[in-house]
Amino acid sequence: MMRWHDNRDFSPALRLLVADRQPLVAAGLAALLAAQGHAVVAALSCPIETRASLAAGGIDIAIIDIDLDGAALAAATSRPVIIIAPAADHPGIAAAIDAGCKGLIVKSDGPASVALCLAAVASGGQWFDRDALALAHDRRHAASEAAQLTRRERDVARLVAAGQRNRHIGDALGISEGTVKMHLHNVYAKLGLESRTQLAMDERLRALG
Numbered sequence: 001m002m003r004w005h006d007n008r009d010f011s012p013a014l015r016l017l018v019a020d021r022q023p024l025v026a027a028g029l030a031a032l033l034a035a036q037g038h039a040v041v042a043a044l045s046c047p048i049e050t051r052a053s054l055a056a057g058g059i060d061i062a063i064i065d066i067d068l069d070g071a072a073l074a075a076a077t078s079r080p081v082i083i084i085a086p087a088a089d090h091p092g093i094a095a096a097i098d099a100g101c102k103g104l105i106v107k108s109d110g111p112a113s114v115a116l117c118l119a120a121v122a123s124g125g126q127w128f129d130r131d132a133l134a135l136a137h138d139r140r141h142a143a144s145e146a147a148q149l150t151r152r153e154r155d156v157a158r159l160v161a162a163g164q165r166n167r168h169i170g171d172a173l174g175i176s177e178g179t180v181k182m183h184l185h186n187v188y189a190k191l192g193l194e195s196r197t198q199l200a201m202d203e204r205l206r207a208l209g
Contacts, residue, residue: 014122015058018043019050019073020065020084025107029063029084029114036115047073054079061121063105066092075099080121088131094140097128104128148190156183161200 016038020026023045030043041059044050047069054062054077063082064070071092074081082103083096093104103117106129113129120127149157152173159169166180173180193199 014038014060014118016040016118017050017053017059017062017064019045019047019053019062019068021045021068022065025065032111032114033063036111036118038118051076061102061118066090066096070101071096071099074101082117082121085129085132088129089135090132091139093132094136097133097136102126104132106132149187150183153183153187153190156180157187157199160184160187160196161202163200 016033018026018030018033018040019042020029026043026045030040033040042049042053044053045068050062050064050068050073053059054073057079059079061080061082062073062077063084064073066083066085070081070083074083074096080102081100082105083093083101084105084107085093085096086107088106088108096104102121103126105114105117109129117127152175155173156169159172164172166177166184170177170180187199188194191199191202193202
């Protein structure tokens with residue numbers, strides 16, 4: 001479990017790479033960082049250019065949008081990467097942490113959070129938005145529980161959650177209605193549920209992708 005790192009000493013001037021799929025966001029973040037005394041080497045909006053800039057070196061930390069292949073870029077470089085997510089509940093946050101990012105900022109965070117994150121990462125530590133970290137942990141736990149289901153049980157569960165009746169599910173999957181009921185019974189038992197309504201509302205199915 002990653003721990004949230006709080007460091008009140010703001011970092012000295014850093015050479016930074018900023019990459020966001022929205023050019024205006026990249027430019028705005030670059031301006032904010034420059035105002036905090038850092039040197040922004042590049043403000044990019046293309047994953048290919050970002051990868052090339054990471055490979056070229058000359059930076060201390062990269063700040064990359066999670067939706068700009070952020071997790072893959074974090075995994076592909078030895079340089080410290082801070083991920084920016086549009087919201088704390090973004091489904092890719094757990095993967096970004098697993099990929100080795102050193103920090104995670106949500107776009108609703110303020111300038112002070114950005115400075116704290118940079119300070120922690122620059123000193124060799126880590127800093128993750130608390131809400132995002134907690135939600136990523138919950139999503140990981142939910143995925144672990146949902147992974148208990150067999151592939152066929154997942155298929156049945158998704159169709160039930162979509163409002164399909166057993167007969168239609170059987171037709172769609174090429175199995176008998178009795179087999180659908182058997183799989184559904186197993187789904188209820190494994191997930192601790194009692195009804196189709198509970199299954200339709202269960203967040204663990206979303207963790208299956």
